[in-house]
Amino acid sequence: MVMAGIVVDEKDLPKLKELGVKDSKLLTPQQREQIFSKLIKTIKRYKIIKISPEEIDKYVLSETTNLNWLEADKMAEIINSLKPDQVIVDCPSNNKKAFANYLDCKITVKTSLRCEHKADLLFPVVGAASILAKVTRDKEIELIKKRIGINFNSGYPADPITKKFLKENWNKYPEIFRHSWSSYRDYSEGKKSKNQKMLGDF
Numbered sequence: 035m036v037m038a039g040i041v042v043d044e045k046d047l048p049k050l051k052e053l054g055v056k057d058s059k060l061l062t063p064q065q066r067e068q069i070f071s072k073l074i075k076t077i078k079r080y081k082i083i084k085i086s087p088e089e090i091d092k093y094v095l096s097e098t099t100n101l102n103w104l105e106a107d108k109m110a111e112i113i114n115s116l117k118p119d120q121v122i123v124d125c126p127s128n129n130k131k132a133f134a135n136y137l138d139c140k141i142t143v144k145t146s147l148r149c150e151h152k153a154d155l156l157f158p159v160v161g162a163a164s165i166l167a168k169v170t171r172d173k174e175i176e177l178i179k180k181r182i183g184i185n186f187n188s189g190y191p192a193d194p195i196t197k198k199f200l201k202e203n204w205n206k207y208p209e210i211f212r213h214s215w216s217s218y219r220d221y222s223e224g225k226k227s228k229n230q231k232m233l234g235d236f
Contacts, residue, residue: 036170038164040159041117050162053072053076060155081115087210087213095213102126109137109140119145122153123148134149186200
């Protein structure tokens with residue numbers, strides 16, 4: 035999993051729209067690549083964090099933490115590093131208030147925090163950060179494919195090619211999978227879950 039944050043002067047916010055910035059999911063890989071190269075020259079600062087499957091599993095399989103808290107901890111790490119005056123984050127939790135309170139406790143710099151659902155769609159500054167994360171994530175996926183010599187396509191759980199790759203290789207390359215991923219556990223535990231809960235990409 036990859037997360038990113040950017041800092042941009044308010045006066046430069048219109049430039050993000052001029053670059054074509056929007057939620058990364060609404061852009062093609064080619065569009066994201068083109069915007070990425072221009073974006074990093076436009077913004078003041080940025081920080082990208084790569085989170086390993088092992089670290090994700092530690093949070094998800096723990097009795098005291100979960101994926102939302104992992105994302106909050108990494109958001110706080112990005113915020114504390116970039117030190118922005120104002121922050122808008124894309125809230126992954128249904129309970130926006132609880133998530134905001136948890137995140138606020140982790141932030142050590144003076145800033146104004148705003149948590150919103152679908153923030154990457156509603157705010158260009160968050161959409162810009164999502165582009166940095168998505169482009170970086172896709173590059174990491176390509177590196178894995180090159181390393182193991184197998185094209186498993188997108189790496190997303192709904193992808194038929196990824197599903198086939200997982201079925202045939204879950205025990206050959208365990209280090210690249212989230213072991214807490216329900217699709218992985220279907221094979222590692224030798225059973226199918228009746229209530230699958232997808233955790234997302236690698």
